[in-house]
Amino acid sequence: MLLRLADERATGALLRDHGTLYLVDGLVVHAESPSAPGIDVLLTAGGRLARSGWEEAVDQAGARREVGRYLVDSGRIGGGELEICHLGALFDAAFFALAPGSGPTRFRYGVAHWMGTVRPVAAAAVERETLRRRELLDQVWPYAAVDTAPVVARGPAPGQLVTRRQRALLELADGVRTPAAIAWTLGRPAFHTLLDVRRLAAAGLVDTPDEPVTTSPGTVPSWVATLSADPDIALLRRLRDALEASL
Template identity: 60%
Template sequence: MLRRLAAERATGALIRDRGTLYLAEGQVVHAESPATPGIDVLLTTGGALHRDGWWDAVARAGAGQRVGRHLVDSGRVPAGALELCHLGALYDAAFFALAPTRTPARFRHGVSHWIGPVRPVPVDAVQRETFRRRELLERIWPDAMTDSAPLVRTDRSVDAPVPPGRRRVLDLVDGARTASDIAQELGRPAFHVLVGLRRLAAAGLVEAVREPAAGSGRIPLPDVAADPDVALLRRLRDALEAL
């Protein structure tokens, strides 16, 4: 569908389960996903822009869909810094938006994003980079559970120093946060966090928290052994579990 839209030089929003790609004349001009930090987070966390400056730009230029242009013209962000952050956010969100899914995609013609034009990217380039990233993750560690499940540290001791970037990721692994949560906390592209977590998993330092299989727990019963009704229920339970 994405290739067809590129061939048709379509303009609009391709909406999928895990994100949206915005096209203008068949090229990808922006992407966003709930799994990734947005361009606002990348700009403000990286120090290129103060958060108040971001919201001022949205208020002044959002309705005209020229937030990116306003940031540059007002001198708040250098054009090069905006392009780098925009491309980082675009490729990051596109990786999740283009993940395999059983739900059909929808395309809304004529829809554009309020960030406005920054730097269009050909569809082929977005797809190539998405495939490259999937293959890289698979080479590092083949279990994709680390990409979406809550993560927990293992009891394995660290045999070698953990690089600083990976250490910051490891420090946020607490049994509740997911890769996306950690990316938001650090203000880093989510794919970079996925790479760090898969390397940590390959080293045996983290693992995904897996939910128990349905029906694996025993039926709880009152601990009253002398009660004949409870005793009967226990025998029935044991007989069912033996089937």
């Protein structure tokens, strides 16, 4: 449907359960998703733009749908920096909005976003990048449970190095926060946070919280019999821990 709307040079909002894409003359000009921090979070969380400056831009230019232009014209942010940040937010939100199983797709003609046009992107490029990101996640760690579940940090092995970026994420992996919540807290794109979490999972540094397991010495829990041909990685880790405890 996105590509058909692009061929029609349609203007409006493509709505799905996990996000919305805004088109002008068939080009994607903005995207937002409840799963991804918006451009306001990306700009303000790291201190690049004061929250009051963002709110002023929305108040002064939101009704005219020129928030992006106001930020640049008022000198609060450079044009190139705004484009880079906006593209990051656009591709990030589009990844979730275009996810398989995101519910019915609807299009409302004529709807425009208050951000205004910053850097339009071809619909085919958005689709291509979304597919590339999905494939990349599966290549790094093919178990999607860590994408949506609360994650908990695991101690590094002797000699295992952790980067500053990874350490900041691990400090928030408390068994309560999901990767999306961590992304919002850090002010990072949600996809990049998912990618970092999957890399940490592959390195054994992050996991989904385990439920308490009680076993008698030398026995294997009864839930081992529920393993299927496509087991959940957290289940495998519970099995490993139970076996180690029985040795």
